[in-house]
Amino acid sequence: MTLAPQHMVRIGIAAFFIAWLTTFPMSGILLTHEQLMPWFLAPHILVLLGLGRLAGRMPLQRLQQLIRISLIGTVGLSLLALELNGGWSIPLMVLLGIASAPVSLRMGQYLKASERPIVFAALALAAGNLLSLIVVLIPLSPQLKLTFVSVLLLFLLTPLGPGQHRREPETAKLGRLLSYLPFIFVFQIVSGLMYGGLIPAYEAHAVAPGLEVIFYGAGAIGCLWLVKYTQPTAMLIGVVSALTAFALWSLLPSGAGIHGAMFFMMVAAGIIDLLLLFLVLKQTDLVRAYGYGVGVLCGGILVGHLLSMALGGAADTIAFIGLILLNMAVLSLYLPRRKSEVQAVDEPAEQTPETRLPDTLVQILSDQEQQVLRQVLTEKTYREVADALSISESSVKTYMHRIFQKTGVYRRHQLLELIRNPRAGLHAVPKQVTDPDKKAKVA
Structure with missing residues (x-):
């Protein structure tokens, strides 16, 4: 697949937000304390869900104004984090969680406005994580790194393109997206529990720290075709990859086992994240779909993170049980859902007067x-x-x-x-x- 320069720019702009998210507020290397992430996520989730709820009532022009103000506020608050510590950190993270929710939606708009949204989404996920690895490796101070990833967000002010600002009438149903959201939520809880125990062990044995993000991109790009054409199969592969990660961690709790567990878990995360973006970007009303979809995903991450902090050393056991239950639920739903999808392909689509052929x-x-x-x-x-x-x-x-x-x-x-x-x-x-x-x- 050949990408024109303008396509690469669009992918890069979406990747800038992903890199900022993974290196700073989402327990990234630039976040001073891991305990600050819930203070960012909780208001972030509420605003995303609020945007989804109010999608049909907000004029498009006002929404674009809100995004621009939020983008500038997000960059300013990120730069302010360089100077504020102690008791000011929590209020700053709360404000950052509120301000960055419309910025996240802006990234979704960029992907939706592209010629091939799901392909660009997979490439943006991979590029964003690769950029976060570059930020880790470059020999600069944390202050300069945070300044770098924050200023890159300003590229999101770039216009989407002629005719791409309009919001189509709400004709697409959210049923398919909503049917997957419980799975997305539970998967993120389980993965959050696992990361709580796996990351410290991985950091103690990692031969090349940061290499795991390449596997995240490989999961997203490698399962692009499956996510696009057979979502249940992609979902199953993501779950099996996560289960493999647990098995390696349990059987070989050091060295190669820890590396394999982290790599398989990152592959699973890349697949499931791309699956959600596919379901969101297929919707006509992007604001509603993005608010609900990404809000639920972040909700699962928050719950998993809080459980991991509360359970401490027992997190791996609880996560293992949770993942078994998750797999049983997916397998019980897989065959009926797969059968219904095959029937839907074999049976003729409902015909309207305009498409009924004489x-x-x-x-x-x-x-x-x-x-x-x-x-x-x-x-x-x-x-x-x-x-x-x-x-x-x-x-x-x-x-x-x-x-x-x-x-x-x-x-x-x-x-x-x-x-x-x-x-x-x-x-x-x-x-x-x-x-x-x-x-x-x-x-």
């Missing part, structure tokens, strides 16, 4: 041509049709060329008119059947 067209078009035509008539672009049917864009163009040849019309609006008023255009439809799969049917 018998004359059904007789002369192959099944695949009918599927492509129905998708095109819903005003989708060829790229969107290709994504919906899991075929290439060139294949869509080939099918459309065949459809035009068989129907004798060469414009989309003419096809729509032919479907709405088939008698008026029947003379334009060739009587000869050119598709061999349809000869027996016509005969």
Whole structure:
């Protein structure tokens, strides 16, 4: 896959926020005390959920103004953290959690406005974690590092692009996203518990500290196709990777076992994070989906972190039990969900008056041509049709060329008119059947 320079810039801008998040407020190397992370996360979650709840009531222009103010406030508070310590740290983290929630949404807007949102999301996750590794390795003081990652956030002020600021009408249903949120929440709790015990052990044995972030990116990019086309399978691979991490940690609690456990856990985290972003970016109303989805994800992280702090040495045992229960729940849901998805693919989609094809067209078009035509008539672009049917864009163009040849019309609006008023255009439809799969049917 070749990326144009403007695509790389868009991915980089989204990655800047991820790098800031992972190096500073989310228990990163630039956070002075690990106990400060809950003070950041709690208000961050509340604001994200609030944005999701108020998504339909907030004018788009006001939302963009809020994002710009929040972005500048986030950069200012991050730089202020260089100077404030002691009793001022907690109020600062609370304010930072509030201010950065709309900035997180801005990152989602960048991904949503891209040509291939899910591909760009995977690359941004990998690039953001790789940038955090670079921040760890560069020989600068913590103050200069925090200044660097904070100033990079200002690139999020860059316009999204012509026509990308509009928010589409709320027509997409959140049902699919909501069905996955309980799993996302529990997974983040379990992973938070594991990190609480695993990270100290890993840091004591790590041959190359920071190498684990590469495995996070490998998980996100490596499972990109699965996340895009078969989400239950991607979910299962993420859970199995996490279970493998627990097994290695239990069987080999030092050296290679600790490294393997951390690497597999990072692969699992990359897969599940990408899965959530895919479900969010597929929604028409990004604000509502992002607020609910990322808010629940952060909620799981917060609960897991608090349990890890409270349980101390017992966290690994509790997390192991929790992960077994999580796997049992996923496996019990996997087969029914998988079966329903296969049925949904095999069964024809619900047809509206605009996409119901007359018998004359059904007789002369192959099944695949009918599927492509129905998708095109819903005003989708060829790229969107290709994504919906899991075929290439060139294949869509080939099918459309065949459809035009068989129907004798060469414009989309003419096809729509032919479907709405088939008698008026029947003379334009060739009587000869050119598709061999349809000869027996016509005969």
